[in-house]
Amino acid sequence: MTDRSTQMALIGAGPVGLGMAKALLEHKIPYEELEADDDLGGNWYHGVYETVHIISSRKTTEYADYPMPEHYPDFPSRQQMLEYLRDYAEKFGLPKHIQFNTKVVMALPLADGKWELELATGEKRIYKGLIVCNGHHWHKRFPNYPGKFEGQWIHSKDYRSPAQLAGKRVLVIGGGAQRLLVSAEDVFRDSFGGDDETVVPGVGAAADDRVAGAHYGGEIQPVRLSRAGPQNF
């Protein structure tokens, strides 16, 4: 057991963890940032497909104290997001406090207010406090339908580029905001050779009415896709 009880543990070096790290540094609160992956950026490093752009716009997504570059478009790409996050981290001296390839597998509150953390390596550490910025997109949820589907079945989290599904007939299940919709547009544009408009059977957001962007009350909906993007969302 390593005693680090003069420091806070901060889990995650995605956008939220980086913002939190900057605040801790500013307030001179000692901490260690523990990141499971081998680089910073969270979802923008490892979790989104190659062609994605943000849908929340530059001005509403940037850190209030670190504007995105003026030459960025209103809806920056994944690569631009990642570069921005890296710049942010460098600017405020955050990387040297990040321990990469350090996955936390257990966090236990102790009676004296401290926290015991266990890492994937088996190492155990005691920290003064714990701040969790671990995101949630890594947690894939698959619907459980009766019957058997023999084809390939992937979660949108594992979608990387249109080439992955080129030439295949694809059924899209779920209606959660941009991530699914933009990937669907890319996929179908590629799959159907650039048709101006293709009607594809899809299923509304039956699994979860809290998913951002749409609530279909569990009904099956036709999803109309065109070059202009999905039409009934």
Ligand SMILES: Cc1cc2nc3c(=O)[nH]c(=O)nc-3n(C[C@H](O)[C@H](O)[C@H](O)COP(=O)(O)OP(=O)(O)OC[C@H]3O[C@@H](n4cnc5c(N)ncnc54)[C@H](O)[C@@H]3O)c2cc1C
């Ligand atoms: C396709 C897509 C499009 C999106 N578009 C937008 C958008 O337009 N605008 C917007 O605001 N948001 C968008 N998001 C959401 C965006 O990803 C989040 O806003 C942002 O990444 C959340 O940051 P975070 O730091 O909370 O989590 P993450 O980015 O997920 O970072 C969490 C970090 O914690 C690490 N971690 C997790 N568990 C552990 C552990 N046990 N031990 C150590 N480290 C751990 C992970 O490796 C990761 O680096 C989109 C998401 C997707 C998938």
